Amino acid sequence: MSTILLTGPTGFIGKEVLKQLLQTDHTIMVLIRTEEKYIRLQHELQLTHHNVQPIIGDLTLPEFGLSECDKQLVLKSDSIIHTAGPMDITIDKDTAKQVFLDAANQLMNLCEEIIKQKPFAHFLHVVGYKSPFNEQNIDLTSDPYSLSSRFPEEGPYEQMKFAADLLIRQRARALNIPLSVINPSTVIGDRRTGENEQLSALGLFIHLIRNDLVKAIPSQQGEWLPLVSKSDLAQLIVKLVNQPHPISETYYLLAEKESTPDIEQLFLQMFHELRKDTPQLKVSVSQLRQDWPSQASSVGFPKETLSFIISDDRPRTSVQKVYEEPLTVESILPHIIADVDYRLSHHTPIPTTVIRGRRGNLATLEASHRGTGSPIILLHGLWGGADSWLPLIDQLSTTHPIIAPDLPGFGRSPYHHQSSPIAGTITAVVEMIQNINEPVTLIGHSLGSIIATHANQHIPDSIQQLIHIHPQLDIEEEQTVNFSTLPHEEEHLAEFLVSTGFFSQATDIPVPFLAHLVADLHSPRIRHTTRDMLHELQYQKERFPLQLPPSSKVTIVSNVPTEKLNTPAHLYLPFSNSAPITHPQETANLITDIMTSKLPL
Template structure:
């Protein structure tokens, strides 16, 4: 089941209620005081709230940093956003008198602030969560007294014991609201034992705000997100805790057992669904309050054994077979296992046997026109995205004007423009990010849209679904066709190295007459390098392991041996470092190994094109490539151009490559006239 339908990137569920009840949309003006606006949930909520007429008061530690973070996330209109400088851990939230007066103008509060770090020390966690809860509750009390607080919305982790039928009481006759005594052990400490001070203090804050709302008679809704992953459709998960810790351990082959087994599960929800829930609650003119766990029913999601199997398949590693009880794993981690796995013992607190009461959430989601969130369809993209982040920890933010997207089944970098798009397919040992200089050059020269595609298993794209042995090339062609299916009009398709062979096969199989094809250093047959031919014959797992151990120096040495032309040392060093980092991922190393096997087994003299396709094709060949031979038996109607460079010229000579491609397009335009 998908968490979204095709009509909107914000609609959840394969099916929606055919006649959802309307929300009681507030007619009075809405001013929202919000904490956590630069967090993983908060940014998405601010972005969605930007489509409404609400006024936003954002409590932030630094206005300049907040604006930069929000702008990078796609928030561009700040006309209805006011930043108020403060700090959840500071006395009085660190507000000046003037800023406190501004905060008191709100009639809705979203409290979603707090550092996401399961390893927080108890004192730090208490400062952030309990001090923040007291400060926000004091503001709520004053707003309620002066003009009325329409709604307080608190975001708390899904493992909080409060708001359930069997919840511990939120107060007792011997405990006052706001009691700061460290000597008195709270009820939550007795009801819920957790090694994580992060979780413990979040739940204390939940208890405190529930009690405060009850005493001061304002409406409280508590939203309990499960483990957060990135939004539909990309699954871009910048928050690498949670499921990311498990993915990191698995990609490093440091998870030998299944935590908990079939009776356990890890509930997941995407941050756009959480944000949409918050937005919907802010719009209610007459809220009733409630507790809303954001997760699927346990029976509808994968159990831990199935989840680990799915992640292993996406990461291209062997799945563990045996299950071990969580207490034993926790004890092993405390005894030193964390040094081996890299996972703190607190991280397994999110794996649970529990079934959660979702009736209130279901009623709310019916009003929203959604089904309960279920992220199985998104999980491959989440896994690939997190694997990419772990593979390139020093990766810089995308250059301005580039955005990450998903087209068909693949991850794509997009540069908006006018006219026919350039669609660029990278080659071996590369990803879409490596083609950004070429994409920038083409856009600056033509103004056309540019799509940089990550092949299946490369960059941020999931592995392809064709699991038949030896079908790697066919799987890549199928995945690329799904990308082009999203472009109805003419397209300029560029492929580099083995990406050129994939692009040519896509053109041939599609039967489309509106594709123009540029083959940049196309690879159809085995390398001329004896060592590469030898290693390409190794069994897949052995080749995958060999690639994963390549150092930047070895990558650079191989490039130099295959290219007799001069390569810019800075570009070469940076590229070699990126290649070596990427190959540490079993997923990326496996995708490269599969295509190396195809190159080794493929005959160099079988380049099949129709005459019509050939007339729309350009082949650019670098004459200094000593690693691969020029493909034979190319159709006579294909236009040929030579450059005095080696195999990687589209990466190291992007401006010159772009100029040549633009000239080709201009000549084709004149020929049509």
């Protein structure tokens, strides 16, 4: 097994590489700027592996600013995986030179020192699909520090990445080091969950669309923005580092062009998933390139972005020799777009007690500590998403696995685009439960109760217990609500929430919850979905009655006195309709008592 030095372990690519390296027997040293960053990384990845060693250093400092002790550890490396570098195409020339070219030079100086003491097995360098260099065209006499003049059409970001690529190739050849250069296309999020922490690249387009800054759709037949998931990139890197006899080779990693939308289709899909009206205007990519100053305002993005849109493909033979999995992004794009849309509104990291996941087509929050009982699924109400259950998850996860999905169009889940918001949501929840392959306890709050009731009608054998928390019960004439506009200022939104009966008074609304909801409603996707749900609940509620047939597996928890209800088992919870949010401890205790049959019903 190898002793690997990994640069950029907290970055979008490096972190995914580290996650997958943890499944191997390699010894891993991670070059990281501070001990505090390493502690955060430990919590995030739940690092308990004895084979991970932090090396406190900075690629931009002379000799990385290493202590003598850490330098001696680094000199034991026999492989280096270099993933470090910002993903910001707008950085200036001096910064780009420092983080790409100077850092590459220092890494090769390190390799030279290692070789004086022991054999060196493999250098792996992540560059990008636009780099013009390969094993056949390296000019050993070219000065990388003077290379930028050869690529005047590129910005400093790409110029310095090219220069770093050339420098490492030159020095690796001089040192006779096997060098794998991995040239991915634009990297997007996790292939399974859609998690996409990187908010540049595709995130830039989504930000512009959210803010009505894209007035025309870029369009031209054959022009595309090549994409690849970080999961595929990390898997390829691990396969390469596991090779017993590595060779020097360039690996272009792009999803298949045939299964990737062209640039017009990509923008149309982003508008569709964000639930925004599509501009009628189109502008050709060639026109943008030829007449950028007059066309820039129509698309909103910086000029440097244009060079990432290409018409040709890249050779794939080298990748196909070592990586057999199909490279596609089509099915994950709706999840990527929804995830980025959510992150543009919410910047607070989730607690380390939960992890992000995906079940069926729904994004989930799941307790990182899995209990041993049957799974509990928590369906949120109209206001908020899976995040609204966070205070309860810790309380319930000691005995049961907890799964809190974002319903379609909320949180990080893409919208289902069916004609009925509620019917499409019911279908998505049913499919999610069927994928779990064991009976579950289904807990619905408010709107979630309606979804839970109808899911139970579809798959009763898959739901062993059904708990409704403050279901929407027709015991009084409901007040008509004006939902045509949803306020997103805190004061007006608080008034709106009281008018809908979700809270008794504005002072009952927790400040963090209100701030979270305001941020939610800045997403056109969530705002549109919330408005559609309100409309259907108010004007077509007869299509989705909250049917509560007598059943030993159904329990209702509400603030309606028992004598006013003719329902199955009922427990009185003397709080507003938002009890899981305002009184999570009491709600969790009641759920636990119901599930352990401690309460007489």
